[in-house]
Amino acid sequence: MGHAAVEFDFEAKKTRALPPAEIPAALLAKRACWLDVDARDATSAAVLLHSLGIDGLAIEYAIADDTGDRLIAHEDCLQFRVRTVTVTGGALRFARLDVILKHQLVVTLHTGESELVAHLRRHYQQDFERFAKSIGFLLYEVLDHVTDGYRRAIRVAEANVEQFQSRIFGDVNDEIFGLVASANRDHSALRSGLNAARDVVFKLSSRRSPHVAETTQPFLEQIVDSHVRLGDDLGVAREILSESLDLYMSIVAHRTNRVVTRLTVLSIIFLPLTFLCGVYGMNFKYVPETQWQYGYFAFWIVAIAIASSLLVFMRRRRWL
Numbered sequence: 074m075g076h077a078a079v080e081f082d083f084e085a086k087k088t089r090a091l092p093p094a095e096i097p098a099a100l101l102a103k104r105a106c107w108l109d110v111d112a113r114d115a116t117s118a119a120v121l122l123h124s125l126g127i128d129g130l131a132i133e134y135a136i137a138d139d140t141g142d143r144l145i146a147h148e149d150c151l152q153f154r155v156r157t158v159t160v161t162g163g164a165l166r167f168a169r170l171d172v173i174l175k176h177q178l179v180v181t182l183h184t185g186e187s188e189l190v191a192h193l194r195r196h197y198q199q200d201f202e203r204f205a206k207s208i209g210f211l212l213y214e215v216l217d218h219v220t221d222g223y224r225r226a227i228r229v230a231e232a233n234v235e236q237f238q239s240r241i242f243g244d245v246n247d248e249i250f251g252l253v254a255s256a257n258r259d260h261s262a263l264r265s266g267l268n269a270a271r272d273v274v275f276k277l278s279s280r281r282s283p284h285v286a287e288t289t290q291p292f293l294e295q296i297v298d299s300h301v302r303l304g305d306d307l308g309v310a311r312e313i314l315s316e317s318l319d320l321y322m323s324i325v326a327h328r329t330n331r332v333v334t335r336l337t338v339l340s341i342i343f344l345p346l347t348f349l350c351g352v353y354g355m356n357f358k359y360v361p362e363t364q365w366q367y368g369y370f371a372f373w374i375v376a377i378a379i380a381s382s383l384l385v386f387m388r389r390r391r392w393l
Contacts, residue, residue, distance in 0.1 A: 209289030
């Protein structure tokens with residue numbers, strides 16, 4: 074387990090890594106800081122956050138073991154939680170990320186390794202040097218990376234729908250129903266996480282707070298718009314999946330009807346033939362045709378004539 078801290082000097086456009094214990098001094102020197110906390114050891118994480126003067130209720134909510142996404146305003150800070158999503162081998166992997174905002178301090182908390190935070194560490198430097206004017210840029214970076222995760226996940230969901238569409242005209246296979254069930258689970262999880270994240274970002278962008286710079290709020294509004302568009306894309310993918318499943322069921326029903334039709338044709342043809350066989354298979358002593366020299370050949374002529382007549386009749390009626 075490890076914690077990492079970064080100090081930002083916006084005037085000199087410089088950053089430096091520093092021990093978490095030096096954060097209070099950096100804040101007194103009017104430097105902004107980012108503290109990343111691995112909360113696998115909840116006690117250690119709580120002690121560290123208490124040492125920074127963060128509200129106890131915010132700490133309790135941040136390290137609580139639940140999955141509810143929320144934004145809570147405390148006396149001296151803001152605390153919110155979002156669900157992040159990454160794509161690994163075509164599968165979606167969800168994780169939680171807690172963020173605490175306190176004036177010039179941004180704290181991110183996660184349990185175990187976080188791909189989003191690792192990605193953020195690799196890319197925040199460039200945007201800091203080019204655009205950043207306040208620590209609010211880091212809040213934007215965090216939420217923008219969350220949005221990118223959902224964007225990639227929705228593209229994977231759309232690709233899975235396209236794959237399903239390409240398979241519905243192939244062989245009938247019960248595996249397809251497993252694919253649809255998995256896709257529906259992914260869509261539901263994505264919709265739930267995206268809607269919760271959109272609510273959090275909307276509140277951050279629309280409510281004035283000393284912990285969110287006014288210069289940051291317009292950029293947060295852009296993220297809200299992105300979430301709306303992604304939600305629309307996900308809804309379209311879900312509708313296409315539902316329509317494709319309906320089409321697949323129609324194809325299966327059509328194929329089943331064709332099989333039943335063939336079986337019915339065979340039944341219609343063999344029903345009179347079965348009747349003839351039953352009549353001449355009776356064990357009566359006096360059946361006139363049984364002693365006839367050409368009776369066997371006559372039976373086949375009658376059977377072929379009946380079958381041919383029925384085939385011609387059903388062909389004309391377009392039953393075949």
